[in-house]
Amino acid sequence: MREVDRRSKHSRRIFLKGAATAVPVVAVATSLSVSIEDAWADEAGTLSPATMKTLLKVARDIYPHDVLGDSYYITAIKPWDDKAAKDASVKALISDGIARLDQNARDRHKAPYAEVPWEADRVVLLKEIEQSDFFQKVRGDLVVSLYNQKEVWPRFGYEGSSAEHGGYINRGFADIDWLPKA
Amino acid sequence: MAKFDLNDNSVVVIVGSGAGGGTLGNELAQKGVKVVILEAGPRIENQDFINDEWDSFTQLAWTDARTTSGTWRVAKDFSGLPAWIVKAVGGSTIHWAGASLRFDEHEFRIKSTYGNIPGANLLDWPVTLAEMEPWYAKAENKMGVTRTNGIPGLPGNNNFRVLEAGAKKLGYKTVHTGNMAINSQPRDGRGSCQQIGFCFQGCKSGAKWSTLYTEIPKGESTGNLEVRPGSMVVKIEHDASGKVTGVVYADDTGAMQSQKARIVAVAGNSIESPRLLLNSASSMFPDGLGNSSGQVGRNYMRHMTGSVYAVFEKSVHMYRGTTMAGIIRDEAPNNPKRGFVGGYEMETLSLGLPFMAAFLNPGSWGRPFTAAIDGYPRMAGMWLVGEDMPQETNRITLDPTVKDKFGQPVASVHYDDHPNDLAMRAHAYKQGAAVYDAVGATVTYPTPPYPSTHNLGSNRMSEKPRDGVVNKFGQSHDVKNLFVSDGSQFTSGAACNPTLTIVALAIRQADYIAGAMQKKEI
Numbered sequence: 001m002r003e004v005d006r007r008s009k010h011s012r013r014i015f016l017k018g019a020a021t022a023v024p025v026v027a028v029a030t031s032l033s034v035s036i037e038d039a040w041a042d043e044a045g046t047l048s049p050a051t052m053k054t055l056l057k058v059a060r061d062i063y064p065h066d067v068l069g070d071s072y073y074i075t076a077i078k079p080w081d082d083k084a085a086k087d088a089s090v091k092a093l094i095s096d097g098i099a100r101l102d103q104n105a106r107d108r109h110k111a112p113y114a115e116v117p118w119e120a121d122r123v124v125l126l127k128e129i130e131q132s133d134f135f136q137k138v139r140g141d142l143v144v145s146l147y148n149q150k151e152v153w154p155r156f157g158y159e160g161s162s163a164e165h166g167g168y169i170n171r172g173f174a175d176i177d178w179l180p181k182a
Numbered sequence: 183m184a185k186f187d188l189n190d191n192s193v194v195v196i197v198g199s200g201a202g203g204g205t206l207g208n209e210l211a212q213k214g215v216k217v218v219i220l221e222a223g224p225r226i227e228n229q230d231f232i233n234d235e236w237d238s239f240t241q242l243a244w245t246d247a248r249t250t251s252g253t254w255r256v257a258k259d260f261s262g263l264p265a266w267i268v269k270a271v272g273g274s275t276i277h278w279a280g281a282s283l284r285f286d287e288h289e290f291r292i293k294s295t296y297g298n299i300p301g302a303n304l305l306d307w308p309v310t311l312a313e314m315e316p317w318y319a320k321a322e323n324k325m326g327v328t329r330t331n332g333i334p335g336l337p338g339n340n341n342f343r344v345l346e347a348g349a350k351k352l353g354y355k356t357v358h359t360g361n362m363a364i365n366s367q368p369r370d371g372r373g374s375c376q377q378i379g380f381c382f383q384g385c386k387s388g389a390k391w392s393t394l395y396t397e398i399p400k401g402e403s404t405g406n407l408e409v410r411p412g413s414m415v416v417k418i419e420h421d422a423s424g425k426v427t428g429v430v431y432a433d434d435t436g437a438m439q440s441q442k443a444r445i446v447a448v449a450g451n452s453i454e455s456p457r458l459l460l461n462s463a464s465s466m467f468p469d470g471l472g473n474s475s476g477q478v479g480r481n482y483m484r485h486m487t488g489s490v491y492a493v494f495e496k497s498v499h500m501y502r503g504t505t506m507a508g509i510i511r512d513e514a515p516n517n518p519k520r521g522f523v524g525g526y527e528m529e530t531l532s533l534g535l536p537f538m539a540a541f542l543n544p545g546s547w548g549r550p551f552t553a554a555i556d557g558y559p560r561m562a563g564m565w566l567v568g569e570d571m572p573q574e575t576n577r578i579t580l581d582p583t584v585k586d587k588f589g590q591p592v593a594s595v596h597y598d599d600h601p602n603d604l605a606m607r608a609h610a611y612k613q614g615a616a617v618y619d620a621v622g623a624t625v626t627y628p629t630p631p632y633p634s635t636h637n638l639g640s641n642r643m644s645e646k647p648r649d650g651v652v653n654k655f656g657q658s659h660d661v662k663n664l665f666v667s668d669g670s671q672f673t674s675g676a677a678c679n680p681t682l683t684i685v686a687l688a689i690r691q692a693d694y695i696a697g698a699m700q701k702k703e704i
Contacts, residue, residue: 001497004559062547065556123548139547147539147555148236157559158501158535161233163386167376168339173503176340178496179347179621 002172004157008069040074046085050112051098055080055138057114058101061122062139063146065155072152076145080138097134101125184408186218191442193218194695195429196449197415197458200273201684202668203449204393205324207409208401209692215699216406218441219398220413220431222450223269228395231276231384235537238383242276244269248453249581252597254484255630259544264595265484266633267451271411272394274451274635275681276384279506280364280391281529282327283678284318287311288516289524289569292674295516296523301600302571303481307673308645308654317686325363325391325685326370335359336366336375339503341530344494344562348617349510349528356511360529363391363681364504370396377503379532413439416590418446418462418471418664426471426664432588445663445695445704447656449688452482452637452670456578457593459641459651472641472658477651479579481572481642482595483675484634486603488566489531490614491542492623493557500532500562508564513613514677522605525677526568528614533563541632554627562618566610567636569677571600578640636680641670655694656687663704667691 041049041056059073084091098113104125105113116122129135146152153160162168186193194210196203199221207219223244232238243266250257250264257264267274288295291306298304322330329335336359338346349357364385365374375389388395401407412434419440420426428442448455456479460470470478508530515525533541535558542554576598580591599607615626644650647659656671658664667688669680676683698704 001499003497004499063552063555064549065552067556139545143539144236144536148536153535156535156555157497157499159499160534162380162502163233163376163378167378167387168502169375169377171502172499173339173377174337174343176343176498179343180351 001175001177004154004159006155006157008155040078044081046091047081047094051095052077052081054098054102054112054114055094057122058126058138059142059146061119061126062142064119067155068152072146072149075149076142079145080141093134093137097129097132097138100134101129104128183402184216184405186216186408188439188441190216191428192216192444193442194445194447195220195441195443196447196667197429198222198273198449198451198454198668199271199393199398199409200268200449200451200668201275201278201393201681202688203447204272204275204397205685205688206447206449206667206692207407208393208397209689210696211401211404211406213692213696214406215696217401217408218443219407219409220415220429220441221271221273221409221411222414223271223411225271225409225411226384228384228386228388228392231386233378233380233383233386235383235534238380242268242270242384246586247584247592249584249592249594250596251594252576254597254599256633257597259630260633263633264597265451265453265637266635267637270394271398271409272392275392276394277382277635278681279381279679280362280504281506281509281679282322282325282361282363282682283527285311285314285676285678285683286515289674289676290314292524299523299571299602301573302602303574304572305642305644305649305673308643314686314690317690318682320689321682321686324689325682326365327682328360328362328364328366329358330361333369334366336362336364336504336507338508339377340498341500341503341532341562342508344498344621345508345510345528345530345564345617348620351620352617354510354512358509359507360509362504362507364507365389372396375504379501379503379505381505414588415450415458416461416588418448418458420464420466420471420661424466424661426661444699445665447665447667447695448641449667451668452640453578453593453595455666455668455670456640457580460580461590467660472651472660472664474660475644475648475650477642477649479640480574480577481639482576482578482597482637483570483572483639483672484597485636485638485675486526486566486568486570486606486610487631487636488607488611489563489629490566490611490618490626491554491561491563491629492615492618492626493554494560494562494621494623497559498562499559501534505532506530506565510617513610520609522602522609524569524602524606526566526606526610527677527679528610528617529565529567531563531565542627542629544630557625564614564617566607566614567677567679568606568610569675570603572639572642572674573598573600636669636675638669638672638675638680641666643671643673656691657694665691665695
């Protein structure tokens with residue numbers, strides 16, 4: 001069978017470049033010894049960096065795929081900052097939602113959500129707010145913004161558009177080789 | 183290409199250009215009848231279709247506002263999207279999978295066969311299989327259906343091979359790559375299937391039959407057919423004698439136009455067609471045009487549907503190749519011993535990763551969900567499609583508050599699953615899982631219904647005017663120059679996919695309309 005190459009073709013450097021004003025951010029991050037991993041959150045203009053980082057953790061906990069690095073989740077959640085800039089109600093939805101989650105986390109674990117160490121404990125916190133508008137909107141957006149990234153598809157063995165490759169007629173539409181003989 | 187005047191009252195106006203409207207338009211044009219098709223959506227040619235699920239959805243889907251209610255899960259998961267159908271020239275023949283099956287004999291007479299089912303509004307069709315057979319044959323020939331007319335079946339893809347192996351192990355007998363209106367060899371000026379996948383996103387190669395690039399250009403080349411894209415019909419008008427005289431529609435600039443007509447045929451799919459009749463109420467027809475029976479909008483059917491996806495140890499890559507070229511027909515007959523009347527088909531189905539995430543179990547999240555998605559390349563899938571019970575209360579009505587951009591009330595879709603539907607779905611899930619378990623599935627997932635693709639029955643045929651909206655030719659019982667030409671005229675839904683029957687009825691209706699015009703009956 002023709003298998004799909006699942007290796008990531010998506011380096012962190014390329015991601016940062018694509019995501020924003022890459023060179024200055026990387027330069028500043030390096031010069032200030034801030035980790036590159038955190039630089040993306042500081043680019044947010046409307047939502048606070050802490051809110052963005054917590055949103056990343058929430059996104060990972062909603063759809064945890066251990067094979068995917070943070071970059072895919074960051075790509076999925078970054079548009080919330082733009083949406084918040086354009087619409088105060090969105091800003092309140094995300095900021096208040098994260099604040100509530102942090103408060104619940106502090107009450108239970110004496111730490112904000114992103115610093116609760118175990119996924120199982122964080123999932124309990126998410127379960128409590130599952131019916132909230134905040135959770136529903138974030139999850140409903142994420143199911144598209146995460147799984148509709150073309151860079152994500154090969155990681156799940158999905159090849160995307162095929163017509164320009166002549167379809168699968170010569171590319172393994174019937175190459176299954178492990179079935180018992182009928 | 184023909185261009186008819188707005189005041190030309192000799193034309194037949196057809197609302198919609200899909201399986202019903204597109205076919206009727208071409209058939210009439212071939213007989214020398216002048217036709218104007220008003221299509222709400224744009225004209226998008228097949229080379230412009232997109233092999234990308236969400237981008238294609240944005241390009242093609244009917245996303246105008248609708249509201250929902252009822253116990254069906256679609257109302258909860260997709261409250262604003264009861265149906266997944268197309269708004270473009272070609273209608274849902276762009277999106278359909280190509281499965282082209284004839285009704286079984288008993289499926290035209292379910293009242294006689296099933297008897298009295300509490301809560302169901304059963305009725306026999308005013309037409310029989312024997313009457314329909316020659317029209318089915320014409321439809322199969324027109325559409326180039328595999329395993330008819332000497333056309334070979336399509337080759338089976340990986341997803342089919344898994345289905346077939348499991349079915350045979352389980353002892354099922356009728357298992358093949360389907361009766362598909364997809365060319366397995368070049369035919370009718372169109373090439374053969376390239377196993378692209380993305381059948382639901384519009385067939386870029388044109389191997390799959392769609393009115394967009396078959397019926398419509400053929401009709402246009404006669405000089406008798408004009409298609410006006412971007413034309414949303416908002417009202418059908420009538421005179422003092424109760425005959426329809428034309429339609430009012432918003433053109434592609436949003437301006438209101440009035441097209442005169444000798445005959446109006448409604449083919450806007452089973453949600454928009456009753457909506458248009460209801461929105462055409464007048465002092466003479468206070469409950470909606472052609473609605474003396476009160477049945478307009480009622481008995482809405484959408485098939486018992488569901489899917490089963492299964493994950494195996496090794497790769498399947500189910501998305502490669504023709505989406506629905508695979509069927510098990512052993513559960514299709516009526517066998518009440520299973521605990522329900524009617525039957526269902528098991529057909530191969532695949533979704534790409536984006537739609538799998540959206541539809542596998544809407545609303546779910548966390549590790550159980552992501553574990554399933556992690557299995558995507560090792561997944562096989564089938565769709566379960568069976569007869570649902572017509573119920574008077576399953577119904578298209580006008581929403582009391584929500585209006586479209588032209589000020590017209592939008593359609594509200596109410597659907598409750600009947601106990602027979604639920605029993606059938608439970609059986610189908612169990613059998614679907616058994617097929618995959620037989621060849622080593624490590625886990626199977628029963629997947630809830632998607633927004634409806636088979637919308638049927640909301641202007642049903644009946645022998646007696648009090649029982650339905652149209653007669654055996656799709657002609658209104660109340661208004662003799664008003665016709666219904668889509669799946670909304672179905673008296674019952676049968677187990678199988680409806681398009682072949684819609685096309686066969688449209689060919690037959692064209693014959694009837696042309697004859698009646700010649701005899702000056704209408």
